[in-house]
Amino acid sequence: MYRTHLFGFPSIMACSPAITKFIFRSDDQFPYRWPTNDLVGHNSIISASGQRHDRLRRFLSMAINQPxxxxxxxxxxxxxxxxxxxxxxxxxxxxxxxxxxxxxxxxxxxxxxxxxxxxxxxxxxxxxxxxxxxxxxxxxxx
Structure with missing residues (x-):
């Protein structure tokens, strides 16, 4: 396990299942954050909110779920x-x-x-x- 910076944020790299389990169960010590808009883009579904988010999600769902x-x-x-x-x-x-x-x-x-x-x-x-x-x-x- 080691500390580093990924995409401009402090990050922890862990390979052991036990350490990974500890990290995922410790939300207070290791908060989970979504990627920033600079990383995913301002038009990303992650960046959208409200009606725009619903519209993008519906569009993606319809595009992917067609036969x-x-x-x-x-x-x-x-x-x-x-x-x-x-x-x-x-x-x-x-x-x-x-x-x-x-x-x-x-x-x-x-x-x-x-x-x-x-x-x-x-x-x-x-x-x-x-x-x-x-x-x-x-x-x-x-």
Whole structure:
């Protein structure tokens, strides 16, 4: 955890879940503030109030909640979600294998083993085979 200034305001950077939980539960010591208009812009929905805010919120809601807009958003979001789930599934599988077969808890050691295992698998898949008609076979003849 360390103190810094972000966007002109004193800020705390915390990586530990326990510290983050403490900060979020201590509103009196760590007040939460919205970004300033200089940062988000004077036409931002955050800067608006009253009828103007309601009008902007209604406009944004209508623009985002239309079937075509949702379809367009989904085409951008879906591949990222699928990739994240695939990476997560590989990580969880490797963590379970590490725990069940080697009694290694998730952490730096297992992360290092996973990194090395991934490199080994890539190396095995890249193994050149001398099969006639392949580029490797032509390269050997040349």
């Amino acid at each position: 075509e807009a949702l379809r367009r958003i989904a085409t951008h979001v879906q591949p990222r979600i699928a990739a994240a789930l695939q990476a997560w599934a590989k990580k969880v599988t490797f963590e379970n294998i590490g725990k069940l077969f080697a009694s290694i808890e998730p952490g730096p050691l297992l992360d290092s083993l996973g990194y090395n295992f991934e490199g080994m698998v890539k190396g095995m898949r890249a193994q050149p085979f001398n099969i006639p008609g392949t580029a490797y076979h032509h390269a050997l003849k040349v």
